[in-house]
Amino acid sequence: MLTVNELFAGIGAFRKALIRLGIPHEVVGISEIDKYAIKSYNAIYGETRNYGDISKVEKLDYADLWTYGFPCQDISLAGQLKGIVKGETRSGLLYEVQRLLAQAQSDDALPKYLIMENVKNLVGKKFRPDFEGWLKWLDELGYNNYWKVLNAVDYGIPQNRERVFCISIRKDIDTGYTFPSPIESDTVLMDKLEPVEDIDEKYFLSSECVKRRFTKNQINEEKGYGFKFSPVEREEAKIATTVTTIPTRDTANHITEKGVSSILEDNVDERYYLSDEMSSKLIEKPTDGIVRQVGYIKKAENGTQHQSNTVYDPKGAARTLTACDYKSPMMIKEEFK
Numbered sequence: 001m002l003t004v005n006e007l008f009a010g011i012g013a014f015r016k017a018l019i020r021l022g023i024p025h026e027v028v029g030i031s032e033i034d035k036y037a038i039k040s041y042n043a044i045y046g047e048t049r050n051y052g053d054i055s056k057v058e059k060l061d062y063a064d065l066w067t068y069g070f071p072c073q074d075i076s077l078a079g080q081l082k083g084i085v086k087g088e089t090r091s092g093l094l095y096e097v098q099r100l101l102a103q104a105q106s107d108d109a110l111p112k113y114l115i116m117e118n119v120k121n122l123v124g125k126k127f128r129p130d131f132e133g134w135l136k137w138l139d140e141l142g143y144n145n146y147w148k149v150l151n152a153v154d155y156g157i158p159q160n161r162e163r164v165f166c167i168s169i170r171k172d173i174d175t176g177y178t179f180p181s182p183i184e185s186d187t188v189l190m191d192k193l194e195p196v197e198d199i200d201e202k203y204f205l206s207s208e209c210v211k212r213r214f215t216k217n218q219i220n221e222e223k224g225y226g227f228k229f230s231p232v233e234r235e236e237a238k239i240a241t242t243v244t245t246i247p248t249r250d251t252a253n254h255i256t257e258k259g260v261s262s263i264l265e266d267n268v269d270e271r272y273y274l275s276d277e278m279s280s281k282l283i284e285k286p287t288d289g290i291v292r293q294v295g296y297i298k299k300a301e302n303g304t305q306h307q308s309n310t311v312y313d314p315k316g317a318a319r320t321l322t323a324c325d326y327k328s329p330m331m332i333k334e335e336f337k
Contacts, residue, residue, distance in 0.1 A: 005063040014067040114168035143168040154182035
């Protein structure tokens with residue numbers, strides 16, 4: 001039987017996964033300090049031994065598997081991005097896992113497996129060095145690491161929830177690991193919701209509570225970080241967002257189906273248009289007369305490639321940023337069609 005230590009246990013998501021997969025297991029102990037999470041955990045699974053505050057735990061009893069979904073507040077786009085700082089940030093509690101693993105090594109009691117889960121931003125540009133440093137340390141400790149960003153919606157859950165998972169297997173027993181392939185599912189959120197008439201009134205948000213949440217939206221917008229309360233009509237509930245993050249530092253986090261023309265100005269000075277001579281160097285008119293995308297891949301001396309001199313159909317969608325070799329701003333002129 002698989003023995004488990006569940007660190008930063010919350011309400012026991014990892015334990016629930018083991019149950020749903022039908023894997024025989026025994027939870028040796030959990031580490032959790034939130035009183036409501038502890039109450040929920042025990043209500044779901046029964047009274048379970050709690051090591052308590054991980055920063056005050058000297059060592060853990062042996063278990064085959066340690067799970068550690070360490071706090072994401074300081075690396076999430078919804079937070080202040082203070083980072084994984086030892087002894088200073090909540091996300092810095094990852095170093096407590098490091099300390100306990102080092103102790104387990106000295107006791108010749110390293111777990112066979114480790115499973116980590118956290119927000120996708122952990123492997124983004126800002127925190128990727130921290131993540132790679134962590135993988136390097138685990139490698140030196142004696143683990144092979146396998147990681148991937150997975151989305152819950154690809155595994156039968158009607159929720160867009162991207163998370164990075166890292167599976168670490170002790171090298172002396174590792175035979176390789178492959179993440180499961182996505183599965184097809186027609187499940188929508190409505191399929192998971194109970195009929196309104198069966199739900200106790202106490203579970204509905206009051207008008208005052210809804211009002212406060214919208215007020216909080218505005219506060220978070222002004223702060224530049226936080227979560228957004230975005231209610232939808234019940235009948236339209238198909239795929240849920242995790243908790244919609246508001247990346248208000250620069251732009252709203254919304255996807256639209258509008259073409260480039262929807263954001264282009266109407267009255268543009270002639271000097272911002274490409275001349276016929278210049279456009280002839282960039283554009284090869286297609287037979288149907290519509291310029292969808294024209295350009296070429298330019299190879300630099302160091303071997304890297306980049307897209308250059310690209311023009312798009314105003315009714316289509318632009319790429320990330322239209323690369324151009326010219327210093328002056330330019331608009332797309334529909335006369336090119």
